[in-house]
Amino acid sequence: MRELLGRITALDPEAGAAVRVITYFDALAGTGVEPIVRGAAVLTGLPAGFVDRSRAVAVRVAPDGSVDRAAADPDPSWCSVRGGSVDGVLWLERSGEPGPVEAVVLERASAALRVHLELTAPAGGGEELAKMAVDSRVAESVRGRAARRLGFGARARVRAVAVSGGAVRVVTASEEPVDGASRAGVGPEVDVSDLPESWEDAARALRFTAEGTGADPGPRVVRAEELGGLLLLADAVGPGWEPVPDVAALEPVERDGVALLETLEAVAAAPSLRAAAAALGVHHSTIQEGVGRAERMLGWSVRDVPGRLRLQVALALRRLHRNV
Template identity: 30%
Template sequence: MEALAVRLSGLDPYVDGAMRIVAFYDTLMRRRVDLAALARASAGLAECVAGIRLHGTGRSTRVSPHGTQASTPPAPASTEAPITLDEEEIGTVWLERPGPPNPLDEVLLDRFAIAAAAAAERYGPARTTMADPALVELAVSAESDDAARARALRLLGFAPDLPVHVVAVRTCLPLDRVGTLVCPARPVKAAPLADVGVILATTLDRTGFPAGVRAGIGATDSPDRAWRQARTALRFTSAREPVVHHAELGALALLADIPAEAVRDNPDVTAIARLSPEDLETLDTYCATASVRRAADVLHLHHSSIARRLDHIGKTLTLDLTTPTGLTRARLALTTWRLLDD
């Protein structure tokens, strides 16, 4: 490493210095240094503590300018940069410079992060969540044979003796973030398929889905069957129930197989379409609770207000919502009407 022993303090702060930093890290990458050696070289170049943290392990490496493990308490990072691999953020590199940042710190961190990604991929543990969509599709497609599916799952990092949960997701958040939240223990893989995201995970924490995410969960016996179930369950999600497991739908899952033309011709469903958003929320809450008072508690309204709304809704639907038959018809109509949007 002696040939690489340059210092930022001796570099021109502009183009020449930046080019020498790029050459410095190119040499490190050609020598295939590991993360520990990369941190030592970066700390020596920057003349301050340099650090690396990989999200997959949660561990941090802090090295002093002398090439030893930093013994001082961690200081706030003066500058930092994300480590990105396959368009996924897998960690962070940073400098702990006591004074103001050096003009070349940004260039150094950029190359430091690139070199760290290469080292993590080569030596591990990179543990990226995002996977090749073609490989994920092969694992969940009904057109794949058992041998191809098993090979795809093995390449994705799943052991043959472990169950694989399959989740269909609609979200504006990055899929890798959602995947690590619902399966922090890993392995977990995610990829976009058409307009839906798919997450494959060995374990699944239903409470880990962030707000705003809609998720349908399939069974674990067969990935292709689970994927069909997960997409069906996703259609039954709502603002009140954003995460739905197919197994919990029971006979309600049969509603997803009704042709759209038959749904649109049903008078109960067409009546649902005439309700206002406020009435739809009231009816949905009442169907879920089967109680005027419990619905009032959920909606933070007086029970008499809910009773008046339900009376109005019942007249619009020509149903008596106080009877079991009327409530069942209303729930089926509301659920089936929602399926038209998916």
């Protein structure tokens, strides 16, 4: 690493300095607010400070190392960046735009502060720790500390859970992932160190959930392991993606009324029309009539295996569009 840094510095002194800054602050992550702010001051030769009123943190460090632990808010003209929380701001006491090295110092010092504050005094408690534990951008050692603070040992088997509204949970493999009041995607069972992978699949699974109402029928909780290859659809359907004809064919069904859409959802989930009727609590003839009307709107039969599979995929794609 030292040899590489020497070569980079020889080729481009500013690039070499930037790499040294990155290495420096990566080593400081989690050590404390004051050492990180002191590093920013020493590396730039400028007074540096950090204030986060939500956590009652206020510190300013001069280049000579002197510390003011009752710092005031920074002058708006100084170089600054948010760090640690919405209320926290890190600054260098220089007006105007920061130079290349100063910009890197602000960025990396801010990231180090965020890691430290979210692990030692998270504003959102367990929620912030869970977000840290599943974040692939965070070093594995830091993710491990977050998981331990949540009560999970290094050998625990856990799942990441993505809850509608942006909430994150980490649960044991045997624990009920949600209380049933929210839509949720549940990631596969993994070791603590693999939580980011479980989280990615949980976020995909969340997009396959529905409100469970007439207008949005379907499961409120979806486990990634039960989706199998369907998870790939979540990566294919994004903002601006045009619905395929089968999804568009569901629009007249929806306009016909919630009962017909619920009928198709039941048919897609059941092994037979009689089983779908039992699930809905209606007579078999009622299902037969509804399916016949829906088939005329869709343009294909849903009574055989290929047609039911086509319906299942169309309904899954519809939910993905609704949950982009």
